[in-house]
Amino acid sequence: MKIEYPFPKDFLFGAATASYQVEGAAAEDGRLPSVWDTHAKNSGLVKNGDTGDVACDHYHRYREDIALMKNLGIGAYRFSCAWPRIIPDGDGAVNQKGIDFYDRLIDGLLEAGIEPWMTLYHWDTPQAIEDKFGGWRSRKTAEAFGRYAEVTAKAFSDRVTNWFTMNEFVCFTNRCYLDAHFPPALSLSQKEGFEVRHNALLAHGLAVQAIRANAKKTPKVGIAENPVYPIPVIETEEHIEASRKAFRAINSQYLTPIMEGAYPAEYLERMGADLPGYNRDDLKIIGQKLDFLGLNMYFPLWCENDGKGGFRIIPFPKDYPKMHISWLRYGPDVTYWGTRFAKELWNMDVYITENGCSGGDDKEIDGQIKDTDRLVYFRHYLRNASRAVQEGYPLKGYFHWSLMDNFEWNEGFSERFGLIHVDYATQKRTPKLSYDWYRQVIKERRVL
Ligand code: PNW
Secondary structure (H helix, E strand, O other), rough: OOOOOOOOOOOEEOOOOHHHHHOOOOOOOOOEEHHHHHHHOOOOOHHHOOOOOOOOHHHHHHHHHHHHHHHHHHOOEEEEHHHHHHHHOOOOOHHHHHHHHHHHHHHHHHHHOOOOEHHHEOEEEEEEEHHHOOOOOOHHHHHHHHHHHHHHHHOOOOOOEEEEEEOHHHOOOOHHHHHOOOOOOOOOHHHHHHHHHHHHHHHHHHHHHHHHHHHOOOOEEEEEEOOOOEEOOOHHHOOOOOOHHHHHHHOOOOOOHHOOOOOOHHHHHHHHHHOOOOOOOOOHHHHOOOOEEEEEEEEEEEEEOOOOOOOOEOOOOOOEEEEEOOOOEEOOOOOHHHHHHHHHOHHHEEEEOOOOOOOOOEEEEEEEOOHHHHHHHHHHHHHHHHHHHHHOOOEEEEEEEEEEEEOOOHHHHHOOOOOEEEEOOOEEEEHHHHHHHHHHHHOOOOOO
């Protein structure tokens, strides 16, 4: 029997980037600094002092990038809109030149037959919002975000149908205000942490309302969230059940209120005396039904039944296989189990909004990076995605992270996630072997 890993005709293949990571043109056409500009320059936490000032210069080279996307054959491009381009001081005047850039990008994509999928927020809060309101510490930031979503929906919804409000809650809440990792790199109290998360969730809900109220044609609204993925160590009912429980429990700070409109009791109990007062009515806004669930999928957590009706996450052995970047443990099963648990818990259409890896990218033959490390990763994560589709789970599309090498946050340019190599000295783009592989997969609609 020949085993294939097919994808149906209407399965959407795409690739993703984010504004601060690729655009550059940091001080152009009225854009003011975001918290990431400040962090890259002043915190000392970004490797080699790298910044997104120029990055991939996508702001000027987007036409060339669209041509590369067209040649790749993707049906959709997931990119993010920079709040500090659209409303540079966060809550004041709208900057027409910022809107003009995304107009050009969107029109170029549509001309190339590629659907624009827009993320409203991929971590680049206007610095002014941090300075004036304390960023996500304040409800005012959520309100300002709602207005930014309204402006954006009015400007682009005649051509953009698919929207993501936020990218990865944990990366702009806990990692910024509790773990001192990302800007503004603070270590606040647990109580303040809850408030930060609550305000961010509220901003998501206000944005969902703003998009739906202002869209010129019926929009589809979702998020691009990165929960952790407990995977059953053995595919038997007892471990599957334990892993599903773990999936909901461990991700309860974000996905439960968004998908169920309530904070789970265990989470509130865990907060204990640190639980601040909060507006219960906000949960109706936070928990509005979405059109799809976007999930970023990278690494697994191996999980087993603990024999007491609960679950146990198994720590990684010392030499567990991982990709180039230190946190990226290999676990291709996440695309299957992530989709399946999301469907079983919340009955939603799922898109994989990010999946990919950084590689050594150090083997060049005849002018091409032969990234067989990325290839083996990509092939097996996609096989598991195909498994989910074949078993009837509602996985509707896949976006590879990333279209091209870019500014990898605190790792600067030292980690390369692209299908396309970028020479930052010359801005020359060169497709890697994995680009050729993905192109053929898209053409034949099966994993090769
Ligand atoms: C995502 N982790 O971030 C982001 O959405 C992208 O902007 C980023 O470039 C990409 O994944 C690769 O890192 C993550 O530590 C950052 O588990 C960190 C983690 C996961 C995702």
